[in-house]
Amino acid sequence: MLHLVFHVTHYTTSQTTAHQLLANENLDGSLAERRTRRENRQLPKRYRDVLPGPPPPLPPTSPHMPAEATDAESITSPAPTVITLPSLDFSAMSQGGGSLKSTRNEFGLFRQYDATRFPEHNPDGNLTCGNIKDYPAEGSLTCPINYYPYANESSFLLGEWYWNDGVKKSQSSFQNLIKIVGHPNFRPEDVAGQNWQKINRQLRGDHESLSTEEGDWEDAEGSGDWIQTPIKIQVPFHKTMLHPGAKEFEAGILHHRKLVSVIREKLTRPSTHPHLHFEPYKTFWQPNEHTEPVRVYGELYTSEAFVEAHRQLQGSPGEPGCDLPRLVAGLMFASDGTHLTTFSNNKLWPVYLAIGNESKYRRSKPSCEAFEHIAYFETVGCYSSTLTFI
Amino acid sequence: MEHIGGKGPNGVFMAHCHREMFQAQWLVILDDEFLEAYEHGIVIKGFDNIFRRFYPRLFTYSADYPEK
Numbered sequence: 473m474l475h476l477v478f479h480v481t482h483y484t485t486s487q488t489t490a491h492q493l494l495a496n497e498n499l500d501g502s503l504a505e506r507r508t509r510r511e512n513r514q515l516p517k518r519y520r521d522v523l524p525g526p527p528p529p530l531p532p533t534s535p536h537m538p539a540e541a542t543d544a545e546s547i548t549s550p551a552p553t554v555i556t557l558p559s560l561d562f563s564a565m566s567q568g569g570g571s572l573k574s575t576r577n578e579f580g581l582f583r584q585y586d587a588t589r590f591p592e593h594n595p596d597g598n599l600t601c602g603n604i605k606d607y608p609a610e611g612s613l614t615c616p617i618n619y620y621p622y623a624n625e626s627s628f629l630l631g632e633w634y635w636n637d638g639v640k641k642s643q644s645s646f647q648n649l650i651k652i653v654g655h656p657n658f659r660p661e662d663v664a665g666q667n668w669q670k671i672n673r674q675l676r677g678d679h680e681s682l683s684t685e686e687g688d689w690e691d692a693e694g695s696g697d698w699i700q701t702p703i704k705i706q707v708p709f710h711k712t713m714l715h716p717g718a719k720e721f722e723a724g725i726l727h728h729r730k731l732v733s734v735i736r737e738k739l740t741r742p743s744t745h746p747h748l749h750f751e752p753y754k755t756f757w758q759p760n761e762h763t764e765p766v767r768v769y770g771e772l773y774t775s776e777a778f779v780e781a782h783r784q785l786q787g788s789p790g791e792p793g794c795d796l797p798r799l800v801a802g803l804m805f806a807s808d809g810t811h812l813t814t815f816s817n818n819k820l821w822p823v824y825l826a827i828g829n830e831s832k833y834r835r836s837k838p839s840c841e842a843f844e845h846i847a848y849f850e851t852v853g854c855y856s857s858t859l860t861f862i
Numbered sequence: 863m864e865h866i867g868g869k870g871p872n873g874v875f876m877a878h879c880h881r882e883m884f885q886a887q888w889l890v891i892l893d894d895e896f897l898e899a900y901e902h903g904i905v906i907k908g909f910d911n912i913f914r915r916f917y918p919r920l921f922t923y924s925a926d927y928p929e930k
Binding site: 593701703704705706707708723724726728730731732735736739740741742745746750772775777778781785791794796797798799800801802803804805806807808823828846847849850851852 | 875876878879880882883884886887890891892893895896899902903904905906907908909910912913914915916917918919920921922923924925926
């Protein structure tokens with residue numbers, strides 16, 4: 473008897489719960505809308521893109537780090553989001569077996585240097601998303617706009633009005649002029665003293681008169697170091713031919729630059745130098761204390777080849793009387809033939825040079841101009857007119 | 863043309879010339895100045911006013927198969 477009573481009680485309790493549930497639910501919505509679902513649904517872990525967080529706190533940057541460099545960076549990346557690469561935390565370094573280890577960052581990555589001290593030159597110390605991405609951060613674009621050949625915005629607006637606002641004076645044109653000079657941003661002192669004739673000549677593309685007068689043609693400096701060297705090759709002739717044996721031919725003229733001067737220029741460039749990694753290190757991944765570190769490859773300066781080249785260099789006798797730090801400059805060459813136009817056979821075969829001490833994120837960013845043109849290869853044409861006897 | 867008996871050059875001959883041409887041009891690019899730098903390094907004053915001796919080393923050369 474007691475057993476039965478218990479059952480009845482249980483039944484009534486579940487009935488009330490069902491009623492309460494129905495009452496709480498919004499009956500106006502469709503069946504699909506009323507269906508319960510998870511609100512905090514996430515992509516499977518393998519598809520999730522983890523946004524980088526702030527790195528561990530860094531000590532003050534090296535006293536040698538120039539302030540100008542960071543200023544220049546803040547112009548190009550106005551709203552920096554700090555990105556996390558295995559960064560150095562000098563406060564908690566561990567030493568053992570002749571190698572130095574940095575602390576692990578939030579992804580479990582750490583660096584290991586085969587050295588007795590961490591390098592003072594730490595390129596990733598002030599690394600931000602803007603250094604890696606190739607578009608400006610959202611919101612503000614504080615890049616100074618270049619009004620060339622006009623000197624400033626006021627001059628540009630005035631010049632633009634002069635050339636583009638119709639050939640005849642009109643009421644509306646006059647109103648436009650009033651708008652320009654009446655704008656609070658218009659500065660009369662910017663407009664005064666401008667060499668308008670020179671600006672208009674530059675607009676016309678009159679290079680000849682410019683070079684004779686001013687001589688400040690922009691390309692003059694950059695193109696000066698190109699050299700033309702005739703290329704001679706030995707061409708063999710069969711013994712049954714009229715003149716058998718090898719004959720020397722001039723097969724073309726190679727346009728190239730001096731490799732050493734390119735390297736020198738590249739390593740000293742103010743926009744590049746703060747981002748160069750001079751001393752190689754190994755990157756390891758260790759998600760927690762109990763797992764074995766796994767080597768991570770990704771940059772030339774973390775590769776075994778670079779580490780080995782650096783090690784060999786430190787072990788070599790070196791230059792007598794020179795105690796400067798000896799470092800490897802990693803050269804990465806690339807070449808690929810390219811068609812200049814779609815409907816012709818005009819081709820170029822450029823050779824590029826990039827420095828492996830620079831991060832791949834910067835190398836692959838066009839605005840960093842990380843690739844240098846070294847040469848333009850010539851090819852041997854079948855009936856080339858350049859293939860002439862010497 | 864008179865030297866090759868009126869016939870056009872064959873593939874092997876052209877391949878040889880292309881190879882010679884390519885090697886000759888790399889010989890010009892990797893000049894004596896570069897070899898000197900490779901062996902003894904070049905002293906460069908960086909943007910941070912520190913002198914360092916750099917030894918250029920070749921790590922990668924990326925190129926696709928030459929088009930015909």
